[in-house]
Amino acid sequence: METLSSNIPLAERVRPTTLDEFIGQEHLLGQGKPIQKLAETHTARSLIFWGPPGVGKTTLAQLLSQSWQMPYYSLSAISSGVKDLRDVIEAAKEQGGALLFIDEIHRFNKSQQDALLGAVEKGIITLIGATTENPSFEVIGALLSRCQVYVLKAFEEQHLDKILNRAIEKDAFLQSITIDIKEKEALFRFTGGDGRKLLNLFDLVVQTTLKNGKVSLTNKDVEMVLQQKMALYDKSGEQHYDIISAFIKSLRGSDPNGAVYWLARMLDGGEDIKFIARRMLILSSEDIGNANPNALLMATQCFQAIQMIGMPEARIILSQTAIYLATSAKSNASYMAIETAMALVNKTGDQPVPLHLRNAPTKLMKNMDYGKDYKYAHQYDNSFVDLEFLPESLSGKLIYNPGKNQREEELRKYLKQRWGDKYGY
Numbered sequence: 001m002e003t004l005s006s007n008i009p010l011a012e013r014v015r016p017t018t019l020d021e022f023i024g025q026e027h028l029l030g031q032g033k034p035i036q037k038l039a040e041t042h043t044a045r046s047l048i049f050w051g052p053p054g055v056g057k058t059t060l061a062q063l064l065s066q067s068w069q070m071p072y073y074s075l076s077a078i079s080s081g082v083k084d085l086r087d088v089i090e091a092a093k094e095q096g097g098a099l100l101f102i103d104e105i106h107r108f109n110k111s112q113q114d115a116l117l118g119a120v121e122k123g124i125i126t127l128i129g130a131t132t133e134n135p136s137f138e139v140i141g142a143l144l145s146r147c148q149v150y151v152l153k154a155f156e157e158q159h160l161d162k163i164l165n166r167a168i169e170k171d172a173f174l175q176s177i178t179i180d181i182k183e184k185e186a187l188f189r190f191t192g193g194d195g196r197k198l199l200n201l202f203d204l205v206v207q208t209t210l211k212n213g214k215v216s217l218t219n220k221d222v223e224m225v226l227q228q229k230m231a232l233y234d235k236s237g238e239q240h241y242d243i244i245s246a247f248i249k250s251l252r253g254s255d256p257n258g259a260v261y262w263l264a265r266m267l268d269g270g271e272d273i274k275f276i277a278r279r280m281l282i283l284s285s286e287d288i289g290n291a292n293p294n295a296l297l298m299a300t301q302c303f304q305a306i307q308m309i310g311m312p313e314a315r316i317i318l319s320q321t322a323i324y325l326a327t328s329a330k331s332n333a334s335y336m337a338i339e340t341a342m343a344l345v346n347k348t349g350d351q352p353v354p355l356h357l358r359n360a361p362t363k364l365m366k367n368m369d370y371g372k373d374y375k376y377a378h379q380y381d382n383s384f385v386d387l388e389f390l391p392e393s394l395s396g397k398l399i400y401n402p403g404k405n406q407r408e409e410e411l412r413k414y415l416k417q418r419w420g421d422k423y424g425y
Contacts, residue, residue: 154193
C-alpha cells in the first residue's frame with residue numbers, strides 16, 4: 001500500500017481560497033445573498049454560523065477575514081480558556097481590531113462569553129462563532145444580540161459530488177494517480193451531508209486501495225475500509241436534536257413505524273436510553289394526557305424498567321412503549337391548560353385569593369372573614385357544591401378545555417353537569 005505524500009488531511013489541502021470556489025450554501029452566497037454582500041462591501045460585523053459539522057463554517061470565516069483585510073485569530077472552545085481569550089483581545093487592541101473565529105462557541109461557559117462580550121461591544125473583536133447547537137440556548141443573550149445568526153445546511157448529494165470532483169482536480173497528489181470512481185453512493189451515504197467527512201473518508205479509501213498508482217473505487221471498497229456501517233447520528237450535535245424531534249413527532253402523529261425507526265437510529269448511534277425514556281414520559285402527558293391516563297403509567301414504568309435492565313434488552317421495552325404511545329388516543333388539553341393558566345398569571349398578576357378559600361389558622365384571620373362561607377364539598381350530594389374557585393376578576397374563565405376524544409368528551413359532559421354554562425363546556 002502506498003501513502004499520500006502529505007500528512008495534511010485532504011479536506012484541508014483543498015479548502016477553498018475564494019468565495020467563488022465555495023460549493024453549497026446558495027441561500028447565503030451568490031449574487032445579492034447576505035454573506036456575499038458582506039464580503040463584497042467589506043462590511044465587517046459579528047456573526048454566528050449555526051449548522052451541522054463539515055458544512056463550511058470555518059472556511060467562510062477565513063474567507064471573510066481575507067475580504068475584510070483583518071488580522072485573523074482562531075480559538076477552539078474545547079481547548080481554550082479565558083486566558084487564551086484575553087491574550088487575543090490584547091493582541092487585537094494593539095492591532096486596532098481583529099477577527100476572532102471561535103469554533104464550537106456553544107462550549108464556552110457564561111464567564112468565558114462574558115469575557116468576550118466587552119471586546120465585541122467596543123469593536124476590538126469582530127466575532128465569528130461556529131456552533132452545531134441552537135445559539136438561542138447556548139449563547140448568552142447580550143452576546144447573541146450583537147451577532148447576526150446565519151444557518152448553514154448539510155450538503156446535498158449534488159454538492160458532495162461537486163466537492164469530490166473539485167478535490168480530485170485540485171489536489172496535486174490525486175492528480176498524480178489514476179482514479180476510477182465506479183460508484184459513489186456509499187461515500188455519500190456514510191458522510192451524511194458532511195463535506196469534511198466526505199473528503200477525509202475518500203482520502204482514507206484512496207490510501208487503502210491504491211496500487212501501482214491506480215485506484216478503482218466501488219461501494220464495496222468504501223464499506224470494507226470502514227468495516228462497519230457508521231450511523232449518521234451525533235448525540236452531541238444537531239443530529240441529536242433532529243432525530244429526537246422526528247421520534248417525538250412520529251409518536252404525536254400516531255405512526256408507530258416512524259417512531260420505531262427513529263428509535264432504532266438513536267439506539268444505533270449510542271443515545272442515552274434514559275434520555276429517550278424521559279422524552280416519552282413527557283410526551284405521555286403533553287400529547288396524550290387524559291385521553292389515555294395509562295400512557296403516563298406506561299411511560300413511567302418504562303423509565304424505571306430500562307434502568308434496571310439496561311441495553312441491549314432495554315430496546316425491547318423502549319419499542320413496546322413507543323408503539324403504545326404512538327397508537328394511543330391523543331390530547332394536548334392538559335398541556336394547553338397549564339400554558340393558558342401561566343399566560344393568565346403573567347397577564348393579570350397577583351390576583352387576591354377569595355376570602356372563602358383562605359386558610360384561617362388564627363383567631364385574627366377568622367375575625368377578618370378568612371374561610372367564611374367556604375363549603376366542604378363532601379357534605380353535599382355527589383361531593384359537589386357550586387362555589388367560586390377563581391379570583392373574582394377571573395370568574396368563569398375557561399382554562400381546561402377537554403380534548404375531542406372519547407374519554408375527555410365524557411369529562412366534558414361531567415363538567416357540564418356540574419357547572420352548567422359557567423365555563424362554557
